[in-house]
Amino acid sequence: MIKFTENQLKTPKFMRPVYLVTAGQSKFDRAIPEKKTEELCVDALSMAAELINLTPAELKGYIHSCYYGHFADHFGDQLLGEAVIHDRLGLDPLGNIGIKTGGATGGSTLWEAAKTVASGYSDCVLAMGWERMDEVPTDEGNFLISCAADKDWESPLGHIYTGYYAVMAQRYWQIFGKEEESFRKTLAEISVKHHEYARMNPFAQAPMKITVEDVLNSPVVAYPLRVLDCCLMSVGAACAIIADEKTAMEMAKNSNIKPLRIWVTSGSHTLRPADRRPMDIPLLPHETAEIYQDLEERFPGSDRYPGFSGFLGARMCVYYGYRMAGINDPTEDLDVIELHDAFTISDIQTYEDIGIRPYGQGRTYVESGDCYHTNPKTGQPGKLPSNLSGGLIGCMHAVGATGIMQTFEIANHLWGIWGDIHGDEKHWKAFRREKPADWTNLQVEGAKRGLAISHAGVGSHVTCTILMDPDHLLKADS
Template identity: 45%
Template sequence: MPRKVAVVAGGLSYFSKARRDKTQEELAAEAARMALFDNDINLSKDDIDGTIVSYFSDHFENQLLFGSIIQDYLGFNPKPSVRIEGGGATGGLAVRDAYAHVASGLLDVAMVIGFEKMSEVNTAKGNEFIALASDTDWDFPIGGFYSGYYALMAKRHMEEFGTTEEQMAMVAVKNRNNAQHNKFAQTNPKMNPFGMKDGGKITVDDVLKSPYVAFPLKRLDICLMSDGAAVLILASEEKAKKITDTPIWITGTGAGTDAMRAGDRPRTLSGVPILPHEKKEWYKNLEYPGVHSFRAGRESARQAYKMAGITNPLKQLDLIELHDAYTSSEIQTYEDLGLTKYGQGGKLIEEGVTALDGELPVNPSGGLIGTMHAVGATGVMQGVEMFWQLQGVAGKFHGSDKTQIKNAERGLIHSHAGTGTYVTATIMER
C-alpha cells in the first residue's frame, strides 16, 4: 500500500521576462528560502531527504546536468536527486514523481525544485528551442512552432464546436486580471518589482485588437516566457503531522500521453474515455481526439478522479490551476477535465463559471498567461499556489486577499506538454 503524502511547504521567486539580476541557481535559492522560512512549519533544511529537480531545456542555458549545480548550490549533497523532464508538463511530472518517492517510502521528505531561465536567448530563438520539442523531421522544418500548432488546433475547435475568438479573449482577461492581485506575476508591474512595464489589467477589446501571432491566436491569447523558480516540499503522513498543523494531502494523481505529431492521433467515433458523470452516447458522433481535444488530458483526469473518488468534478472541486499556454487550450482543457461536455468549453468561460467569483475558479493565480511560464517551474508553481489556497494563506503570499478562494477544500493542478503529448492531473485536499 502506498503511504499517504502531504504537501507541507511552498515557495516562489518573482517571475519576469528577464531576471538578469540572478543566475538560475540563485533564483532556485530565492524560492527554496521562501519554502523553508516563510511557511508556518517545523522543518529545517537538513530534514529534506532528497530532491526532485524540474527543468525543461538544456538549450536555454547551454549547460547540461544543471540538476547537479542546483543540488550543490542549495547544499543537498550527498543526498539523492533526480532530474525530471517532460516539456511543458515537466513540473507536473516532477510533483507526481515526488509523490511516488514519498508514497513508496524511498524518501520521507522531498523537495521539488522547478526553474527555468529563458531570457538568455532572443524570443525568436527561444520559440525555436521550444519548437525543437515538436517533431524536428516533419513538423518543425516547414516553419512549425508552438503558437502555430495551437492555432491549428484552436481553428479546428472553432470549426467543430463553434468556439469564438471572443470566448478565447475572455480567458485572457480572466487570467491576466487575476494576476494583478498576485505579487509574483510577470504582468503585475504594481506589485512585482520585476514586472513588465506594459502589464496591468486588460479588456476583451484589448485582446481582440492585439496583433495576430498565428490566426486565430493573438499576442494576448498566448502565455508568457519567464525566468523564475518554484519549490514544493512533500512529506509522508508521519512526518507531515510533525511539520505542520495544516498538511495538504495529495489524494489522486494521473498522467496521460499522446502522439508527438498531433496529426497522427486517431479520429475515432466513440473514442472518448468516459468520466463517471458522463454518458457514452453524448460523444457517439464525435471523432476523437483528432486535433481539437487533448486525449492525454482526459486520461490524466480520469485516473486522478478515480484515485481521489471524484465523480462530478464541477461540484467536487473548489478551484483549478491549469496549464493555460493558450486561451484556446484553457477552453479545450475545461472539456478534457470534464467540467463541461466536449464542445461546451467556450460557454463555460462565457457564463463566468471559472471566474474568481464563479462556481469553480480556474487559475486564480493568473496562470501562464498572467503570471509565468518558466517551463520547469510552471507545474511546481501550480502546486505551490494550490497548497497556499487550501491552507487559506494565498492572500498573505500574494500580497492581496482578492485571489483567496474562500473555504477551498479540494483542488486540481494540471500540467501539459507539447500539443498535449504529456499531461498530468493531481488532486490536493485540505
C-alpha cells in the same frame, strides 16, 4: 479504433498517504538578469521553509531525495543543471534526478516526488522546478521551444509552437465554435481574465488591465491566435516539499500550515496531433457514452477522437486521477483549479478534457462566469474558479516551474493564506512591483479541494495534481 486493456486502465494506487507539506516560489519575469538560477531556487526553498517556521537548514534536514524539473537545457545553456542546483542548495550526497517532459515538467516532477514517498523509498522529498528563458531573444526562444515539436516533420515549418496550437484553434473554432465571432470573443475574455488576476499577484510577470478589444486587436502570431492569446516566456523557480503523514505533521507542527493530501497522475498522447488511429472517448466517472452519441450530429466534423480539438493526455490523467482520489464530478467536488492555459484555446479545450463541461461545450463554462473568482454575471462566488494566479498567460510559464507554481497557488487557497501571501507588501517591494490601489484578495473562501493540470507539447504529456484538506477527503484510504 484503438482499444485499451484493463491493465492499462487500472486505477493507480499509492502504497501510503502522501502529503504536500509546504511550497514556495521566486519572482517570475521575462528576464531576471540580476540573479542566477540557483539564487531563484534558494528564494523558492527559503520561502517554503519560512511558511512552516523552519530555517532552510532545518527543512533540508528532513529531505531524503530530490526531484528537479528543468525542461530546456538549450535555453539555460547548462546541461545537467540539476547537479548545479543540487550542489548550490547543499543537498549532496542525497540522490537526485532531473525530469523533463516539456511544459508538463513541473507536474511530472511532482509525479515522481509523490510516487517516491508513496512507495516508502523516502519519507520526505524536494520537488524543485525552474526555467531560464532569458538567455536568448524572443524569436530564438520561439525556435528553441519549437524544437520540442517533431524535428523532422514539424519544427522546420515556421519554428513556432503557437502555429501548432493555432491549427487546433482553427479546427475547434469551426467545429465547436461554429465560426461565430462570439466564440472568438470568449477566447479573448480568457486573456482579459488572466491578465487581470495577474495584477493581484506580486509574483506575476504580466499584470494588465485590458479589454476584449485589446486582445482582438493585438498582433497576429498565428491566425487565429494573437499575441495576447499566448502564454509568457519566463524565468523563475518553484518548489514543493512532499512527505508521508508522520513526517509531514512533524515538519508543520510549529506553523498554521496543515499538510494537504496530494495525488498526481499522468497521461500522454503523440507529439504530432492526430498521429494515431482514432478511439472512443475515455469516459470520466460522471460521464456516460450517451452524452457523446450525437456529438457528430451536433458538431459536424467532430467524429475523430482524439483529433485537433481535445487533448487525450489531459483526459487520461484525470481518468486516472479522479478515480484515485474519489472525485466523481469535478465541478461539484473541487473548489479551485489551475489549468495549463498555454493559449486561450487550450484553456477551453481543457475544461472539456477534465470534465468541467462535455466535449464541444467548453466555451459555455467561460461564458457562464463560473470560472471567475466572482462570477461577473451574478456577483456571487464562481462555482469553480480557474487560474486565479493569472495562469501561463498572466503569471508565468517558466516551464520546469509552472506545474509547481500552480500547485503552490492551489495550496495557498486550501491553507486559506492566499491573501496573506499575495497581499504581502514585502513581496511587492522585493520584486520592484507596484501593488495596485484596487488590489483584491482572490482567496477562495472555504476551499478544501483543488486541482492543477500541467501540460506539454500539443498534449504529449499531461499531469493532474489533486490536493485535498485531509479532513475533507472524498474516498477512504484502502
